[in-house]
Amino acid sequence: MRHFYGWATPNSQRVSIMLEECGLEYAVTGVNIRARQQFAPEILALNPYGKIPILVEDGRVIFESGAILLHLAERQGVLLGEDRATTLSWLMVALTSLGPFTGQAHHWTELAPEKPEAARAHTTALVDRVYRLLDGRLAEVPYLAGVTCSIADIAAYPWVAKHGWADRDLAPTPHLADWFGRMGDRPAVQRGMAIPAGARLE
Incomplete structure (x- = not known):
């Protein structure tokens, strides 16, 4: 079990x-x-x-x-994708950048008792950079590792679902927004x- x-x-x-x-x-x-x-x-x-x-x-x-x-x-x-190395590369982006940067942005935009503008601007800019990276990738392929869903997408989706934590809107990254909709339609x-x-x- x-x-x-x-x-x-x-x-x-x-x-x-x-x-x-x-x-x-x-x-x-x-x-x-x-x-x-x-x-x-x-x-x-x-x-x-x-x-x-x-x-x-x-x-x-x-x-x-x-x-x-x-x-x-x-x-x-x-869910290992068509090429394991490609899947692992995009998985690491989700694990080491998307998640931590969004968490840091959430701290400085919402949770911290004091919210210095420099900290908020720095962390939301890091999230913006990752979103632009993901949007560029998803302009080329339907899923992060290629043509099928993989663990890279599963690692990224719940953090993109929290885009509000980083004062983000998905509209400026339309390919990421389309991917987010496709992932969200999956019953699992x-x-x-x-x-x-x-x-x-x-």
Whole structure:
């Protein structure tokens, strides 16, 4: 039995979408990060970093969303794209730039008690650069790794869904907007974005 630990965060949604895309059965435990449940002893016993998502499969504990995506893609033999190196390249853009930059922008546009304009401008500019990169790529191919959906798209989608966190509108990047619509139409994406049931970031 697989057991998924997560919440309504983009990194967690990467994993729930992947599990749904693979058609796998799994149990779910919600870990409310706003209530700091990620630091509960039973979670720290699985991931000493105190972070979600976490996947337990066949007694093996896997944490960090990119590691879980790769594990599932390789084990199930799906969503690795036409060329593995290309898929990994765009996966790393989502893991190392899109997600972290959007998270930083969210901090300086919404969460921080003080919001210096220089910090807000710097972090939103980083997000804008990544969006322009993705838009250029998606002007050439329908999905980030090529002609089919891959783990690169799954890693990117939940963070693009939070474009408001970086004061972004998708209209200036029409190819990214079209891709976002295609991804959002996928039933597995719709199911995965709603797991855990009732989880909210508030």
